[in-house]
Amino acid sequence: MLSGEALGAIARIDLVEGEGGRVTPVDYKRGRPPNAPGGAWEPERVQLCLQSLLLRANGYSCSEGVLYFVEAKERVTVPFDDALESRTRELLGELRTMASGGRIPPPLQDSPKCPRCSLVGICLPDEINLLSEPARAPRRQDVRRLVPGRDDALPLYVQAQGAIVGKTGDLLEIRVKGSLLQTARLMEVSHLALYGNVQVTSQALRELCARDIPVCYFSYGGWFQGITTGMAHKNVELRCRQYAAAMSTGASLPIARRIMFGKIKNSRTLLRRNHKDPPAAVLAELDRLAARTQAAESMETLLGIEGAAARAYFGEFQGMLKAGGMIFNFQGRNRRPPRDPVNAIISFLYSMLIRQAMVTAIAVGFDPYLGFYHQPKYGKPALALDLAEEFRSIIADSVCIGMINNGEIGGEHAIARGGEVALTQTGRRKVIEAFERRMDATITHPLFGYAVSYRRIMEVQARLLARHLLGELSSYPVFRTR
Ligand code: SF4
Incomplete structure (x- = not known):
């Protein structure tokens, strides 16, 4: 993680290769090099260039960056020239103006980037476009389902009285009087629902909080009494x-x-x-x-x-x-x-x-x-x-x-x-x-x-x-x- 006060930017750099004061930022990409001039789209070249500006602001010398495409195992070298540097500074300024405007830009229209975007489940691009601007929007039958129709993680219910929920590795273990009743993989649990007198060990609770898996407490009869969550959401x-x-x-x-x-x-x-x-x-x-x-x-x-x-x-x-x-x-x-x-x-x-x-x-x-x-x-x-x-x-x-x-x-x-x-x-x-x-x-x-x-x-x-x-x-x- 590197910041530059004059630039007003912070970057998380995947890898920095170098010798002495001369360095090259390397950014990992999932797929293959795109069919674009120089083997990289503008956003990727700008991202690398900003990393290089931050490296320079921190006393390093940097004249090129590398995109590493994991699927193709291919390196694409991106040289930094004056044109790329001024484009990067220009976009940084526009971004700052947009952020201070307090208005979120609309999602992209029918973009091929969306299906692979990690924010797609939050962004809901086609759904928001359909509901917000009917003139610009896709038709109902063209709305892409870009997130899975179902969740992989499900609630885990424990209603055996006297049960203790503990943790071993990546598993939750439910025991009654020392005997193992059931196990569940943490990655498959959306939240834990406990009815009546069920205990949770502090190790399990810490892990659940760290993974943002809430614990919900009910009375024996099913009255919802409380919830434990990790740190509050950042939004x-x-x-x-x-x-x-x-x-x-x-x-x-x-x-x-x-x-x-x-x-x-x-x-x-x-x-x-x-x-x-x-x-x-x-x-x-x-x-x-x-x-x-x-x-x-x-x-x-x-x-x-x-x-x-x-x-x-x-x-x-x-x-x-x-x-x-x-x-x-x-x-x-x-x-x-x-x-x-x-x-x-x-x-x-x-x-x-x-x-x-x-x-x-x-x-x-x-x-x-x-x-x-x-x-x-x-x-x-x-x-x-x-x-x-x-x-x-x-x-x-x-x-x-x-x-x-x-x-x-x-x-x-x-x-x-x-x-x-x-x-x-x-x-x-x-x-x-x-x-x-x-x-x-x-x-x-x-x-x-x-x-x-x-x-x-x-x-x-x-x-x-x-x-x-x-x-x-x-x-x-x-x-x-x-
Ligand atoms: S899902 Fe949203 S944030 Fe991601 S590429 Fe599409 S429009 Fe952009």
Whole structure:
């Protein structure tokens, strides 16, 4: 790492070859030399030239650099002349002007660089171009899926009481009373979810923090109680914008309207798809309420609309349950504590959904405690709750309905005591499995047209919200299933 105060630049140089004071910077590239004059594109030549300017500023003599193409095992020498040096200084000046302007430049259009760019999952070039500038944008069918449709890393759940999670090499080990229960490769774990009395060794915790793998803590019954993460995300700019927008009704109300619109529309879609005899009046009422969100002039109005939509939707919930009977007789939404098996399943699923939203919010760089619809309250993960809203019906409720209708869960998986109904350990395991299956299921994205998992969709939504706050998208494009 080398800096030069007069140049106002810092460079990380892969390798410096040299003898005495005469040196050559070497930059490693993955592929083969491009079919360009001199075997290198301008950005690579400029990058090397800037490295050489920094080396010279630090007392070395440097007249050329080398690009080493790993796949071809080929060296391309780039001589430094006056033209390249003045072009490098010119671009450095332009870059500084752009950075001080405070506005992120738009992503490249249909660039062949994007598929191999390490920032592609954050940048989302085709998606942002499609949503931000329809005139310049690719058509929906031309949006390239440049990130994998699914994540390789998945959550690791531990609900064996008394279990200890430790670390050996690149593995997490789960032991109960000294006996090894299970191992998991750290690189395949997205986050750790611990239920009840489960311990984590400090060695494991340190490694998880170093790898940015959050640890989420739940009560034995599934109540989400806390999270441990590594150092806070470096994206300070995003958090500044988040705080500013959350403190301004003018900025947060439009986001809240979009979130509620999506939530109500998605509930309506679930009802239409799953109800034995979809009631036209309720579907029309949900449509009407969704339309009203767009004109809501205060958060209180939105809260009222949300309450009315929930009554209409949950009033017909039983019609989506085929098994019915005494065990799964849903009479309305209740919680803290849930008083029937359906509400126990729904509450457990919602807490998992909020955990997923919390982990996603942190990974993108947000403060999960400051939302736009949910108002700040000590310990309330308001942004995670905001991000979960549009997915409550299509992920959590849908899993509950599917499990009951397929006979995957039954009366033996719930226990009632003192007016409270909770899931048994086997019941919870079954719900966790069904939830993870749903998160992993791929669907065709309604806006971008490519196949992608729900887990990835949640991340994309969080990133789109960030791009809206950073000024790249004029509104938050809430996720709506068809
Ligand atoms: S993905 Fe984004 S940052 Fe990377 S090359 Fe494409 S436009 Fe540039």
